[in-house]
Amino acid sequence: MTTEVSTETVTVTVDDIEVTVPKGTSILEAARKAGIDIPTLCHHPDLPDAGVCRMCVVEVDGQRNLQASCAFPLTDKVEITTHSPRIHQARRDVLDLMLSEHYGSCRTCVRNGNCELQDLAAQYGCDYVRFGHKTKATSCIDNLGPSIVRDMDKCIQCLRCVRTCAELQGIGALGVLGRGSTTEVGTYLDIALSEVNCINCGQCINRCPTGALSAVDNTDLVWAAIKDPTKHVVIQTAPAPRAGIGEEFGLKPGTPMTWQMNTALRRVGFDKVFDTNFSADLTIIEEGTELLLRLYKNLVLGDTSQPVPQFTSCSPGWIKYIEHQYPEYLPNLSTCKSPQQMFGALIKTFYAKKNNIDPKDIVSVSLMPCTAKKFETTRPEMTDSGFADVDFALTSREIAKMIKEYGLDLPDMPKSDFDDPFGTASGSGVIFGATGGVMEAALRTVVELVLGIKVEDLFEHADIVPVRGFEGVRYVEIQIPDKVGPVPAILADLVPDWNWLKGATLKVAVAHGTANAEKVMEDIKAGGKFSECHFIEFMACPGGCLGGGGQPIPTSEAIRQARANAIYGEDAAYGEEGRARKSHENPPVMKLYEEFLTDGPCGHISHHLLHTEYTNRGTFIATKTKKES
């Protein structure tokens, strides 16, 4: 993240190489532009610079002391030296100091092989610990929550997690406690992370340079289920992991691994591999119907019990965020469960019955880009099938670990499709993985169901480009023509006609990252333009699910962009291959309404299995639900 950069430029020399950069550019960026690498630790491209680790120090002509290159904005012509005996000594000392405080064995660390401290120690030839090292743990590992583990003995206090939580996500569940030698990263009142207003987004994990922050690991439990012959172990896979998991196997970000992964998962031992995009399509039908009903009740019947705008409910990080920060707006949330949970409920009811399997013998696993999904599976509401709807939510990193443990090289796997009866979903399900994707999928369906015309008539290739992109908050208006279609059969019991929508302007918005969600929510509270929206998509993570806290590490906007490209590429490929690209055109979904959800979208059966309710939690300390306590 760059501080204010102007249009004026300045020319500086870095190790005798001249480089011209906009004024305000940091020395670090200027050096990188000149092809010179400076070691960093507390710097992260997504975050404002803190300048606290002092690894990136350089000599700046005219300055008595070394300067942190990440935090030094260039305004004048200066000479910069990135390697000198003084610099070398300083970096080595800083590393030795960090190592002296860092407790834990690399061999058993979740970040073994992908740790910035380990890399720097190797790069700087740290062959012994000059300033000693900790021989005993001094912190209690905080693994009380279902999503995130904190091992503060591994923390080097680069404060990336603190900046991620406070500035990138606008939450502040993690902060700095104490002073001097007893300074540490902690929580409000130093209680467990799961007891404060943490939303489990895991963005801190993605930016932690060491193993101090990690996701709860459920792989041993899943291995146990796989090894148990009495268990039928199924896995549903979300769209975002496919675009990222290749990175764990040395592939470039944005290399899709959808079909190879299906094969690998079967080899690892999963009995069935399902596509979460199926239930994403189902979500669109349910949530789109709910939206149309909400608008009809509000705008035509004057019933405001279900207020507008309707907020999406797929992102469990966002759900916990609004439960903590804006509980007065919980009625605006769509009551739809997330695709993961809808699928979970179907697997232990519809699928179990259809295949004559006792649901108690089904172990339902999900592959998610997300750490908050782990928390979501433990919500007491998520048991409508009579069992835990989903037993284990595994992250992309956990699944990569299982595949590696099995000795498989993912890119080498032959391709295979998903299992029936759910089959492959539509392209709309795929784009759920990117910010704006749920909105685009919903619009594709709502426009066609309402207008009786093809989305392609409004947007080329049905690509609703205005809702795409990485801008933090996006606002789009869609003009509905004066001609609307008939109410399709599936919705015939719910609304008499669409005439009330003739000539209306549909106002929608998209926000990703909770700091951006906060902007939208504050605007709504103030009665701003977002309060006049009809539908708003919120995703807790920057970039949407593809930037989720369970995705491969590292992350940056460039990496997230590459993953987004992979996701939109897969949607486009669906079109080229003649597969469905709209949720309501997904045949197995429509068949589900004929066979199982027989009273239609938002009917009694779907309400029982696919919809849920929310909890007002405390602003700082998490309040438990009645069922939890």
Place this chain on the structure above:
Amino acid sequence: MTVRTPMTLASIEADAGLKAALALDAPGVVAEVKDSGLKGRGGAGFPTGLKWELAAAAPSSDGKRYVICNADEGEPGTFKDRLILSEWPDLLFEGMTIAGYAIGAQEGIVYLRHEYAYMIEALEGRLERRRKAGLLGDGILGKKDVSFDIHIHLGSGAYVCGEETALIESLEGKRGEPRNRPPFPVVSGLFGKPTTVNNVETFAWIAAILGKGAKWFSAIGTERSKGPKLLSISGDVERPGVYEFPFGVTIAELLKATGGEKAKAVIVGGASGHCLPPSDFSRAIAFEDVATGGAVIVIGPNRDLLDVVENIMEFFVDESCGQCIPCRIGNVKILEGIKALKKGECSSEQLLDLTGLGDTMQVSSKCGLGQSSPNVFLSMVRNFGHEILDRAPASA
């Protein structure tokens, strides 16, 4: 706190400086301060006039600027600002008002050391009196377009908040942690506005300079260190207290005046200063020679230097803000080394690692705290190597 010498500040005519300042235009005031050669009395010695010039010239989107008085006098061994705050606070407020006029600020804040909370009532009373006398508020001294007011903000006891950017963070309601510089406070200070942060003594001398003229001030002192200086002298001396000397006074002269001639070492600059041996006692207190914010700690012949530096490093281990690695962990490692030295268990090679670490802390810590916390240790090792190393191992 005993006053040991006649004090120039005691004889300054009240508000003569403010009247003289308002007779000039703002750049004229800055020019007068520049002509006086006044440098920051907190210890860093930055030219005050230049600081004001920069703060006045820096753009401010809404025109707001701030004057902050750093009254967080926390350096161990320093107590001269306390004298000004308790005896001549009007000089301080007058100096701040002049600063406000000079840089175009309408708001001044005194960041008062937590331990000086007992003074608040008296200081507030003085401020109220000045408001009633038309020396603060709108239309100061009857000049319609001159507005300035001062409020007092009590610190919470962190030493690091004496560092100006940490002080500003604290004023903004955040953890008192130093910021990255640049940008400097004169460009982006309190709430991102141009801000001048000056020491208590600096503001007091401002009132005197404007009243008596830059020439009067610049005639005192040395070529590069102008004016009189208040010194807090403590330790193994017969007459500890606050002294006023012109810059250029030698350490030997200080020892004579205080009855500390037997000293084996003098720490100039307080806990973050330098430990000087007798061979340096002929050196002068001045920015160009031995610089100090005013703390002089005299170490008598019977003191164990390792006890002294151990005490100092324990202070820094606690008072580091904990933000940057060289300071947070470095101070701990040096303290561990001192404890080992005391037991005769620190090899010369380890000591070399520790002095190297001290050098690293000086050049790579984020702020002045970590950059100066190893000073006493390093100067002791360099100046008193034998005393430090000649210890029998604990087991012997």
